[in-house]
Amino acid sequence: MAISNIRYGEGVTKEIGMDLQNLGARRVCLMTDQNLSQLPPVNAVLNSLAKYGINFQMYDNVRVEPTDQSFLDAITFAKKGEFDAYVAVGGGSVIDTCKAANLYASSPTSDFLDYVNAPIGKGKPVTVPLKPLIAVPTTAGTGSETTGVAIFDFKELKVKTGIASRAIKPTLGIIDPLHTLSMPERIVANSGFDVLCHALESYTALPYNMRSPCPSNPINRPAYQGSNPISDVWALHALRIVAKYLKRAIRNPEDREARANMHLASAFAGIGFGNAGVHLCHGMSYPISGLVKTYKPKDYNVDHSLVPHGLSVVLTSPAVFAFTAQIHPERHLEAAEILGADIRTARIKDAGFILADTLRKFLFDLNVDDGLAAIGYSKADIPALVKGTLPQERVTKLSPRPQTEDDLSALFEASMKLY
Amino acid sequence: MAISNIRYGEGVTKEIGMDLQNLGARRVCLMTDQNLSQLPPVNAVLNSLAKYGINFQMYDNVRVEPTDQSFLDAITFAKKGEFDAYVAVGGGSVIDTCKAANLYASSPTSDFLDYVNAPIGKGKPVTVPLKPLIAVPTTAGTGSETTGVAIFDFKELKVKTGIASRAIKPTLGIIDPLHTLSMPERIVANSGFDVLCHALESYTALPYNMRSPCPSNPINRPAYQGSNPISDVWALHALRIVAKYLKRAIRNPEDREARANMHLASAFAGIGFGNAGVHLCHGMSYPISGLVKTYKPKDYNVDHSLVPHGLSVVLTSPAVFAFTAQIHPERHLEAAEILGADIRTARIKDAGFILADTLRKFLFDLNVDDGLAAIGYSKADIPALVKGTLPQERVTKLSPRPQTEDDLSALFEASMKLY
Ligand SMILES: NC(=O)c1ccc[n+]([C@@H]2O[C@H](COP(=O)([O-])OP(=O)(O)OC[C@H]3O[C@@H](n4cnc5c(N)ncnc54)[C@H](O)[C@@H]3O)[C@@H](O)[C@H]2O)c1
Ligand SMILES: NC(=O)c1ccc[n+]([C@@H]2O[C@H](COP(=O)([O-])OP(=O)(O)OC[C@H]3O[C@@H](n4cnc5c(N)ncnc54)[C@H](O)[C@@H]3O)[C@@H](O)[C@H]2O)c1
Ligand SMILES: [Fe+2]
Ligand SMILES: [Fe+2]
Numbered sequence: 001m002a003i004s005n006i007r008y009g010e011g012v013t014k015e016i017g018m019d020l021q022n023l024g025a026r027r028v029c030l031m032t033d034q035n036l037s038q039l040p041p042v043n044a045v046l047n048s049l050a051k052y053g054i055n056f057q058m059y060d061n062v063r064v065e066p067t068d069q070s071f072l073d074a075i076t077f078a079k080k081g082e083f084d085a086y087v088a089v090g091g092g093s094v095i096d097t098c099k100a101a102n103l104y105a106s107s108p109t110s111d112f113l114d115y116v117n118a119p120i121g122k123g124k125p126v127t128v129p130l131k132p133l134i135a136v137p138t139t140a141g142t143g144s145e146t147t148g149v150a151i152f153d154f155k156e157l158k159v160k161t162g163i164a165s166r167a168i169k170p171t172l173g174i175i176d177p178l179h180t181l182s183m184p185e186r187i188v189a190n191s192g193f194d195v196l197c198h199a200l201e202s203y204t205a206l207p208y209n210m211r212s213p214c215p216s217n218p219i220n221r222p223a224y225q226g227s228n229p230i231s232d233v234w235a236l237h238a239l240r241i242v243a244k245y246l247k248r249a250i251r252n253p254e255d256r257e258a259r260a261n262m263h264l265a266s267a268f269a270g271i272g273f274g275n276a277g278v279h280l281c282h283g284m285s286y287p288i289s290g291l292v293k294t295y296k297p298k299d300y301n302v303d304h305s306l307v308p309h310g311l312s313v314v315l316t317s318p319a320v321f322a323f324t325a326q327i328h329p330e331r332h333l334e335a336a337e338i339l340g341a342d343i344r345t346a347r348i349k350d351a352g353f354i355l356a357d358t359l360r361k362f363l364f365d366l367n368v369d370d371g372l373a374a375i376g377y378s379k380a381d382i383p384a385l386v387k388g389t390l391p392q393e394r395v396t397k398l399s400p401r402p403q404t405e406d407d408l409s410a411l412f413e414a415s416m417k418l419y
Numbered sequence: 420m421a422i423s424n425i426r427y428g429e430g431v432t433k434e435i436g437m438d439l440q441n442l443g444a445r446r447v448c449l450m451t452d453q454n455l456s457q458l459p460p461v462n463a464v465l466n467s468l469a470k471y472g473i474n475f476q477m478y479d480n481v482r483v484e485p486t487d488q489s490f491l492d493a494i495t496f497a498k499k500g501e502f503d504a505y506v507a508v509g510g511g512s513v514i515d516t517c518k519a520a521n522l523y524a525s526s527p528t529s530d531f532l533d534y535v536n537a538p539i540g541k542g543k544p545v546t547v548p549l550k551p552l553i554a555v556p557t558t559a560g561t562g563s564e565t566t567g568v569a570i571f572d573f574k575e576l577k578v579k580t581g582i583a584s585r586a587i588k589p590t591l592g593i594i595d596p597l598h599t600l601s602m603p604e605r606i607v608a609n610s611g612f613d614v615l616c617h618a619l620e621s622y623t624a625l626p627y628n629m630r631s632p633c634p635s636n637p638i639n640r641p642a643y644q645g646s647n648p649i650s651d652v653w654a655l656h657a658l659r660i661v662a663k664y665l666k667r668a669i670r671n672p673e674d675r676e677a678r679a680n681m682h683l684a685s686a687f688a689g690i691g692f693g694n695a696g697v698h699l700c701h702g703m704s705y706p707i708s709g710l711v712k713t714y715k716p717k718d719y720n721v722d723h724s725l726v727p728h729g730l731s732v733v734l735t736s737p738a739v740f741a742f743t744a745q746i747h748p749e750r751h752l753e754a755a756e757i758l759g760a761d762i763r764t765a766r767i768k769d770a771g772f773i774l775a776d777t778l779r780k781f782l783f784d785l786n787v788d789d790g791l792a793a794i795g796y797s798k799a800d801i802p803a804l805v806k807g808t809l810p811q812e813r814v815t816k817l818s819p820r821p822q823t824e825d826d827l828s829a830l831f832e833a834s835m836k837l838y
Contacts, residue, residue, distance in 0.1 A: 009627070
């Protein structure tokens with residue numbers, strides 16, 4: 001497994017101009033979204049670029065929860081600019097968009113579908129060299145600064161999918177916890193739920209030595225390898241931080257210790273799931289986001305309806321872990337204990353229920369919408385949600401327990417109402 | 420911080436021929452030592468090279484505890500061979516020698532001292548590109564497969580020093596726990612003590628934000644950054660594995676679970692100290708090894724006297740941690756607890772004594788020689804031992820507590836006898 005470079009510390013963003021100088025960058029593309037372009041994280045980067053006289057162009061048109069079209073717009077900008085380095089300042093939406101822009105600008109004759117995950121795209125391996133990309137995460141969520149993944153919403157198919165290749169992993173992630181202080185409550189909550197699910201899913205994913213097919217040539221193995229003793233370290237550590245700090249980080253924007261810890265947990269969980277993979281919560285989240293009707297989350301300063309990624313993964317988590325627990329019940333119980341359950345008298349066969357209840361309580365305490373019904377779905381949508389999950393094999397195959405279409409229907413149904 | 424690629428699993432060595440094919444290697448240099456060249460780990464590599472038709476030359480002349488001269492011999496071999504890839508099969512001695520061979524063969528006009536750590540050498544930054552190096556560790560000790568460090572004994576100066584640069588970090592580490600099964604008892608013990616000290620020293624090293632000078636340009640910062648929240652995860656995890664498995668691994672060569680866990684712990688601790696650094700046990704170990712008189716350790720199949728690296732670091736550990744504890748007493752107490760001490764009624768100001776006692780008991784149970792006196796040193800040697808420690812600033816500066824020459828004398832004196 002490979003792990004990215006990261007630099008951590010309050011204020012380390014001020015060094016980014018020097019990093020770009022060290023890279024010999026002469027034309028830098030700075031990407032962000034319109035909301036962030038007015039906020040302190042982008043300011044800190046701009047100051048450093050100015051101080052070191054870095055020549056750059058800014059693209060602040062990233063769409064929150066990107067689409068194929070918004071990726072293409074950014075790619076067009078990148079191709080025109082002929083950049084020799086990229087800087088992404090934002091959450092997963094910005095970092096993912098920047099990865100795609102760098103990839104297709106570096107491979108200008110490729111068709112957009114070439115690198116998109118199969119079976120939706122062609123899933124071709126990346127063989128062109130990319131330009132350096134420095135990621136400056138501003139949410140504590142996706143861990144995208146550490147992963148070779150870029151996710152977007154394929155509008156035509158109404159489903160989220162992505163690009164997955166070690167080649168698009170950022171060259172450097174600058175984890176500066178000061179950037180998390182400007183996040184409003186729901187953004188902290190939803191991006192934190194993403195960390196929670198990355199940790200839980202990668203810890204319970206199919207073990208690396210049970211995955212099949214396992215291509216005999218290492219070069220053909222997917223980035224997602226299944227749970228393994230190394231990703232376990234990251235997943236458990238991230239889960240412990242989430243248990244200790246997520247509520248504090250959500251409730252008190254001044255709690256620097258909590259916000260800084262969540263910022264690190266996001267990268268830790270990213271390293272974990274970037275190697276082990278995620279499974280059902282993520283596989284099922286893609287149609288939940290992709291089929292969004294009119295839901296507009298609080299605190300998101302955007303003009304379109306959307307289900308924030310972290311919310312779309314966490315809403316099915318009680319049902320998913322109740323379903324998967326029969327495979328690794330000890331790990332499910334351990335996770336429940338870390339999240340605060342008293343398991344002294346627990347029976348191992350109840351592991352799934354116990355973890356599900358613990359998650360429900362956790363979400364209830366944090367005022368999370370009461371299930372898929374609360375964000376606009378009804379029973380009638382279940383066939384479409386299942387259909388949108390089927391092409392997500394890349395992740396659903398990593399579920400420790402195989403699922404039929406009926407199983408998926410039941411999981412969506414059980415997630416309609418949580419409390 | 421940067422972390423290497425590693426692949427873990429029983430039997431994964433058989434893929435190495437494919438890895439070399441994927442790298443397009445046409446002339447491979449296989450390095451090992453004369454003892455290992457007769458043992459299963461080298462056999463497994465040879466089988467895979469044969470299966471995939473890899474063209475290679477073998478160098479089995481690595482010296483256990485390498486010297487400047489033994490490095491130079493390997494470098495001469497590498498220069499002549501004009502290799503395009505390297506494979507190192509062995510403990511730290513082999514992997515370190517192979518790193519040096521790759522470096523100087525890739526930079527043929529450099530003087531040997533150019534890259535050696537200052538103040539002994541010139542400590543020049545490495546700017547030449549190196550060839551890929553695949554490391555296959557056979558001890559559970561140095562973690563050299565994950566670090567940018569190569570250590571040798573500078574005979575003329577009678578002191579160990581090294582080369583430290585991210586550029587010499589192996590491209591891939593293949594961690595195949597089957598290779599640990601052939602280790603005799605004392606090699607398991609001594610290499611395991613190295614893991615123990617890597618974990619303890621990196622966890623207690625000066626925190627990253629207190630290190631000075633901190634070069635303002637990130638490119639000039641040393642590989643050793645001081646303890647930080649990321650290296651802490653690795654150090655603590657490695658320490659827990661050592662506490663649980665080291666004794667079992669030493670006592671029972673058939674205990675595959677224990678040996679496999681120690682093999683992983685070695686890499687984990689390597690990732691930790693490779694980023695955070697080590698401090699006094701390591702700084703003081705270099706003259707302890709370098710000034711060796713006639714000590715010949717049991718189970719080492721070699722013709723010269725030597726103090727195995729792991730033994731040379733662990734013998735001062737009780738004295739060192741009693742000395743450093745006043746700076747981070749909680750961390751020292753936490754380490755003692757992980758190693759089995761009952762700290763329920765412990766006073767924080769006793770943290771150093773408690774950790775020192777715990778270490779002494781740990782070493783006593785494992786039949787470790789009773790201090791520096793037992794390996795041939797007396798009070799009269801202390802001035803020379805102190806003198807040999809002074810140039811080890813690269814690590815001694817990472818001690819949480821600064822030390823005078825008198826402090827160092829006292830630490831050596833306190834380490835003469837342990838029990
Ligand atoms: N690449 C990966 O590995 C990976 C993993 C998980 C999710 N994702 C993807 O990432 C996207 C979600 O990213 P996200 O959760 O980080 O959120 P986001 O990037 O979508 O941002 C959400 C909102 O928060 C705002 N925001 C971000 N940082 C802020 C700050 N510091 N202060 C104030 N406002 C701030 C943004 O402007 C935006 O309005 C989804 O598309 C998801 O699918 C990617
Ligand atoms: N590069 C780093 O990061 C780093 C860190 C710590 C120490 N070191 C250096 O590494 C060296 C010590 O390395 P080490 O402790 O791994 O031991 P080693 O490489 O010196 O080997 C010790 C002995 O064990 C034998 N051996 C190794 N594996 C075996 C196996 N599987 N079965 C049977 N015998 C086996 C060897 O043949 C040798 O005789 C020292 O020079 C030390 O300074 C380097
Ligand atoms: Fe996610
Ligand atoms: Fe060591």
